[in-house]
Amino acid sequence: MAIFEAILELADDHLVLGHRISEWCGHAPMLEEDLAMPNMALDLIGTSRTLYDHAGKLEGKGQSEDDLAYLRGEREYRNCLLVERPNEDFAHTMLRSLYFAAFMRPYWLKTLEMTNDETVRGVAGKAEKEMAYHIRHAGEWVIRLGDGTEESAARMRDAVAALHIYTDELFESSPAAAEAERAGVLPVRADLRAAWDEVIGQVFAEAFLEAPEVPYPQTGGRKGLHGEGLGHLLAEMQSVYRAHPGATW
Amino acid sequence: MYSQGLIGADGSTTETQEFLDAFQKRIDAEEKIEPTDAMPEGYRRTLVRQIGQHAHSEIVGMLPEGNWITRAPSLRRKAALLAKVQDEGGHGLYLYSAAETLGVSREQMTEELHSGKAKYSSIFNYPTLTWADIGIIGWLVDGAAIMNQIPLCRCSFGPYARAMIRVCKEESFHQRQGYEIVMTLAQGTPEQKAMAQDALNRWWWPSIMMFGPHDADSQHSDQSMAWKIKRFSNDELRQKFIDATVPQAEYLGLTIPDPDLKWNEEKQGYDHGRIDWDEFWRVVKGHGPMARDRIKDRKAAWDNGAWVREAALAHAEKRRTRKMAAE
Numbered sequence: 001m002a003i004f005e006a007i008l009e010l011a012d013d014h015l016v017l018g019h020r021i022s023e024w025c026g027h028a029p030m031l032e033e034d035l036a037m038p039n040m041a042l043d044l045i046g047t048s049r050t051l052y053d054h055a056g057k058l059e060g061k062g063q064s065e066d067d068l069a070y071l072r073g074e075r076e077y078r079n080c081l082l083v084e085r086p087n088e089d090f091a092h093t094m095l096r097s098l099y100f101a102a103f104m105r106p107y108w109l110k111t112l113e114m115t116n117d118e119t120v121r122g123v124a125g126k127a128e129k130e131m132a133y134h135i136r137h138a139g140e141w142v143i144r145l146g147d148g149t150e151e152s153a154a155r156m157r158d159a160v161a162a163l164h165i166y167t168d169e170l171f172e173s174s175p176a177a178a179e180a181e182r183a184g185v186l187p188v189r190a191d192l193r194a195a196w197d198e199v200i201g202q203v204f205a206e207a208f209l210e211a212p213e214v215p216y217p218q219t220g221g222r223k224g225l226h227g228e229g230l231g232h233l234l235a236e237m238q239s240v241y242r243a244h245p246g247a248t249w
Numbered sequence: 250m251y252s253q254g255l256i257g258a259d260g261s262t263t264e265t266q267e268f269l270d271a272f273q274k275r276i277d278a279e280e281k282i283e284p285t286d287a288m289p290e291g292y293r294r295t296l297v298r299q300i301g302q303h304a305h306s307e308i309v310g311m312l313p314e315g316n317w318i319t320r321a322p323s324l325r326r327k328a329a330l331l332a333k334v335q336d337e338g339g340h341g342l343y344l345y346s347a348a349e350t351l352g353v354s355r356e357q358m359t360e361e362l363h364s365g366k367a368k369y370s371s372i373f374n375y376p377t378l379t380w381a382d383i384g385i386i387g388w389l390v391d392g393a394a395i396m397n398q399i400p401l402c403r404c405s406f407g408p409y410a411r412a413m414i415r416v417c418k419e420e421s422f423h424q425r426q427g428y429e430i431v432m433t434l435a436q437g438t439p440e441q442k443a444m445a446q447d448a449l450n451r452w453w454w455p456s457i458m459m460f461g462p463h464d465a466d467s468q469h470s471d472q473s474m475a476w477k478i479k480r481f482s483n484d485e486l487r488q489k490f491i492d493a494t495v496p497q498a499e500y501l502g503l504t505i506p507d508p509d510l511k512w513n514e515e516k517q518g519y520d521h522g523r524i525d526w527d528e529f530w531r532v533v534k535g536h537g538p539m540a541r542d543r544i545k546d547r548k549a550a551w552d553n554g555a556w557v558r559e560a561a562l563a564h565a566e567k568r569r570t571r572k573m574a575a576e
Binding site: 032 | 315318319320328331332334339433438441549555560564567
């Protein structure tokens with residue numbers, strides 16, 4: 001059961017971030033980004049699908065990927081707070097992706113080395129490459145905006161101030177995740193700090209940004225204690241599915 | 250969509266008869282015209298207008314379908330819809346690039362879209378009200394677009410014809426995907442079937458209007474036919490579309506909302522009821538239900554993104570200066 005929950009946490013992270021990024025589709029600052037955003041959303045949602053499917057099988061109660069995605073409410077979602085933060089502007093959106101991908105890339109690389117779960121290994125092999133690309137795409141934008149115009153630099157600093165407080169949660173393992181780590185399924189989150197710091201440090205140096213001290217990190221997502229935005233996100237996402245119980249789409 | 254691209258097109262030229270004859274000879278020999286070739290100004294203008302309107306249609310077309318990405322009722326449908334909307338954006342990008350080979354910039358075309366000077370397919374000025382609309386759009390709207398665009402793969406202008414080959418492959422995939430969505434609904438619960446029928450009722454007439462006015466009322470077709478920009482008339486394409494679509498609707502158990510639709514043994518095709526051309530022209534002229542919202546959304550995306558584009562340029566300039574200083 002703990003491993004089911006730990007996989008669900010990962011799946012929720014990917015679906016919720018994919019959903020947020022998909023909100024940009026058709027509204028991006030330039031056509032090239034209107035193509036890039038759905039690509040990144042597709043990577044994340046694709047990963048979430050395999051993880052939900054796997055979680056459902058581990059649980060053994062016959063829950064499909066859609067049951068898990070569409071029939072749980074905000075208190076049952078287990079994503080970290082970073083991924084549910086609203087898009088705000090392009091600076092916030094790119095920084096949020098950078099923070100997440102800079103964590104997930106070493107996470108999946110480590111998974112490839114250690115996991116004893118073949119499905120998780122398969123996900124890691126694919127997702128590691130995608131996260132490398134997300135780091136590159138989002139990182140280049142953080143640099144362009146941080147070292148662009150006065151306005152873009154100010155917006156980038158605002159984004160750092162708004163989002164950095166959510167990054168500590170990435171390195172925390174819930175009791176379920178800790179059990180999956182002990183069982184050799186998932187890597188230890190706290191061990192990935194150095195790899196994350198290195199990527200963020202490099203990008204921030206080129207972007208003229210500073211990582212702030214965070215005396216009071218915001219956490220709670222793994223316990224289902226979310227911000228107010230997640231309920232709206234889920235209400236929208238689940239509306240059609242819930243309006244037609246049992247229907248096939 | 251392309252038929253609408255020709256509405257108001259001005260194909261007039263001032264070149265000498267000798268030049269026009271030589272150009273026509275190349276067209277008649279089925280030679281492809283390339284961007285650096287000499288071409289009548291009217292030919293260039295007609296293509297810029299048509300390709301630009303086609304590109305704008307793809308870009309504006311991302312909005313009605315994008316409206317359902319966040320609510321798609323399964324993760325599989327969500328992923329497929331994201332990929333589809335991304336394809337439409339990609340079509341827009343190739344098409345803007347094809348138009349740019351004729352000496353007009355993407356920025357210029359974007360400004361013309363935002364100011365209302367350039368048009369886009371009137372179909373996208375209707376709202377997507379339920380999930381079934383996503384299936385019906387794939388089936389009918391992309392289906393109609395394919396009928397229009399397959400002949401464009403043989404268009405005399407090389408870059409447009411080549412872009413259309415890839416676009417048609419993707420559109421044909423979209424159409425099958427849309428049909429599969431509708432089939433799932435038609436075989437689903439009574440509510441799902443009703444949702445599919447309602448969407449068909451709303452999209453049928455706008456879809457057959459996509460082929461443009463009847464041939465007798467289409468002013469600019471002759472020159473475009475002669476230049477092989479256009480290869481079939483509006484009515485020919487509309488007929489092909491209807492003949493292909495009616496059996497598909499029958500298979501699904503859905504009713505096409507045209508009481509006058511009936512098989513005509515003599516012409517081996519369907520006769521259809523009267524198209525409401527008042528509605529068509531009203532929507533083409535910018536009075537469709539979603540016209541204001543579509544342009545408002547596109548302008549908002551552009552205006553809100555201005556600081557991002559400026560920052561990217563400023564950063565590129567800084568890099569260039571630093572690189573020069575270091576050398």
